[in-house]
Amino acid sequence: MDFVTSNSQRMMESSMRFLWSKQTAILDNISNAETPGYKTKYVTFEESFKRSLLAASGASRPTAAFREAIENARPTVHTAVSESARMDGNGVNLTEQGVELARNAYQLRYAMRSIDSDLSILRTAIKGQ
Template sequence: MLDSVTANALSGALDGLALRQRAIADNIANINTPGYQAQRVLFEDALRRAVESGSGVAQPTVERSLEPTRLNGNNVNLDTETLSNIDTVLRFQFASQALSGQAASITKAIGQASA
């Protein structure tokens, strides 16, 4: 039903943002773990290319952060993680509302067509 470039892109964005939220939670949980390297989830560029190609389907990737490390080898920065989490939550809410709105429009159109 929602198999369009827009729906695929919104769904992919939700998947990427959900993965980013898990990575942020893992990073914060390991803030005092010696040698732990923060994770970063990347998907926006791949998603942009997928939309431009007409598919809207992209896979997120998880990479280690290149931020400098503390003496114990850990590079998690609580300020960075907090800001990233706020940004991610807001983007997730926006994409979720957009996908919901698209589904509601289709449902309304189907209802009007059958009346």
């Protein structure tokens, strides 16, 4: 049963959480592209996740610390306050957001396929085929 609760599976869950948050922020940005004064949202995850893992490596019980760092990893949504793409103060660059939306969709698809592949192996083992 360690297969389902492994650190790699938990990391995939954390990645999916990040990608979903990023997707939501991008869609908010696109839907507010005509709102005067709206500032672009962006999501970060990797930097804080790396810091958490580095801190866990120095813990007295690194295995438990790694698991805790992975489980507690959360993306952070930021607002780009100083950026402005238009005269009305709106900070959304639709071309940039469209590219990010496509990139994020591919990353989500890859992550879902990876999780599905792991679960397919588990289903096959349970069925005994």
